[in-house]
Amino acid sequence: MLKDIFVTPFADMVAAPDFLLQVLWEGLVSGILYALIALGFVLIFRSSRIFNFAQGIMVVFAALTLVGLHSFGIPAWIAVVLTLGVMYVLAMSIERVVLRPLVGQPDIILFMATIGITLFLIGGGEIIFGGENKVMITEELGIPTGDSVLEPWGGLLILQHLDITVVVVAAALVAVLLAFLNYTQMGRAIRALGDDHQAALSVGISLQTVWVLVWFIAGIIALVTGIAWGARAGVSFALEVIAYKALPVLMLGGLESITGAIIGGLMIGLLEKLFEIYWGQPLMGGNTETWFAFVLALIVLLFRPQGLFGEKIIERV
């Protein structure tokens, strides 16, 4: 037994390095997608202390809007622009109709409001788009769908061009977001709100503007995530469940940390894949991905309750 845990997995890795590379690549692709979803949560939490339960359904809604608009004959990239417009209108509506009347209410009320938004988007989405699985307009968007087959160490490594594109686009989006948050006035306003609400308001930062902006950014992230996941297995309401994969990322990285979301996502993507392939499948019958990330996050929380990158809260009593 000890050999199966401590020796065999590593021997397998050395014996088939091409397969290990494939596992790491798949983990990286999953990880960067988890990080993207987690970023949507973090941005909204930082600026408004709201845990946005609707992030998952926003992914579905954005992807369905894109596919739906294209089905009316609108060219793919114009459909993308129009979808971004829809996500902006959605952000404004949420701020105006849901959040503004609830300013100053306890966090749990705002959280419950996002559950309401989720139910509204599920119902509305099903009325407008129907529940059928739809094909993502991958080729129409110019996203490559072929693959490159490499033979490292005489083995086999298959790299899907779609996955490469996803990694590149997601990395670029993260870089742009970081630049926006660190080097623009509005980005600094978002961070200021996250650091100290009262102080930010006192220097004239508009809560309404920032909220609309972060919900819109979350909408952009939702669209990119929706395209990436939808291209893999179609666009349907089943996409919503992938948002739950971001929860352990948030626990691990910390709800307030953008760096934490990125590193947490990548860590979970890579580690859960390695664990599943080299320990989970041979020793536990597989399907460990459903719980591994949560166990990992719980272990981290035992030692760092604020997550790996979360801010330690010190309260005077």
Added chain:
Amino acid sequence: MKNFAKLAAAAAVASITAGAALAEGLYTPNLAYRTGPFAATGIPLMNGQKDYIEMLNARDGGVGGVKIEFEECETGYSTQKGVECYEKTKGEAIVTQPWSTGITLQVLPKTNVDMIPILAPGYGFSPMMDGKTFQWAFNVPSGYWDGASMILQYLQGQGDLKGKKIAFLHLDHPYGKEPLPLLEANADTMGYELLPIPVGLKEMQNQSAQWLQIRRARPDYVVMWGWGAMNAGAITEAVKTKYPMENMIGVWWSGHDADLRLVGDKGKGYKSISWSFPELESQAMADIKKHVVDTGKTLSNEEEMQGVFYGRGVVMSMILAEGIKVAQEKYGVGEINAEQLRWGLENLNITEERLAELGMSGMVAPFSTSCSNHTGHSGGWMLEWDGTKFVKVSDHLSPDTSGYADLAATKAAEYAEANAPWPVNDSCGG
């Protein structure tokens, strides 16, 4: 807007039927799921079921001159909501159609007390074939063990399975685990190695770990028990990992046209065992077009109606209607009750001639039920994706029921013991 109009029509139909159910007619609720993660696979089935009943009501005034009040209660494939729907509809119902093995397992003990037959065509707990133990449950015309048996038989026809490796990719859910006892039992007798690979609900759309396992294990065949987004996820991963499609076979719930359309030509060769087949030129389909589609009562569309799942939904409602007809003839009344329908479902005799009369030749294989046989074991066909649609690639396949009759009896006895006191139909010979 098209969908909005459809949903408005559905709401109107639901409210009309719900109201009417209390007034008159035969109330036959369907615990449907048009929403949630599994909606994509549920919708065409529900549409097929609904349209056939609509057609009977419009063409014949129902069955035996009595209208069928077909009401849907939305479960979203949630077991909890399914049980709520059962409780909500059982008062007037002459049948319950639980959809999902999870819901079926939950309502199974309740139906013994409430005395309402469960009609679970092609799903549910496989030992329900034992009518003596499960007197209120019917999984006609084929159960999951029938499906697994037919798949093994087909694979055996491709070459001896001794020494072969079969990966069993399945949803980590009661439904996905259903055929495991049979596959495990046959692994010993047939000499193949079984590799069960579960897929969690959250992993349905990202099965890279499962397909890495398949790549590493190099199984000769992949048998899939998938549902909802898992099907599309598996098929796209199979294409991605370059697994030979011709060696991949799904159960009947993994043979949905829309899932295969995602990969198109790349899915060529993928197979699915099926107890139904869409005969687009059949009289039944023509009547549905005339009485339901042309009158604007359908929620379906032309593309969906050509698919395997819509046709299967039609067959499901045909089975229900035949059960009602048989009961009406036996008891000499139009408005039968649940107990009388149970008798009807237990005495189905769907012959080639009867299928021809119904205008459904080729849509399902002939089968009959009895006191001890609540499944019918119709058998089916191996279907193959040709890049645009599913086509038949085998003659009629029959399950080897003798190979698992003992297993079914054992599992039924275990179930009865675990749920004691469990009423058994002693008048049934066994």
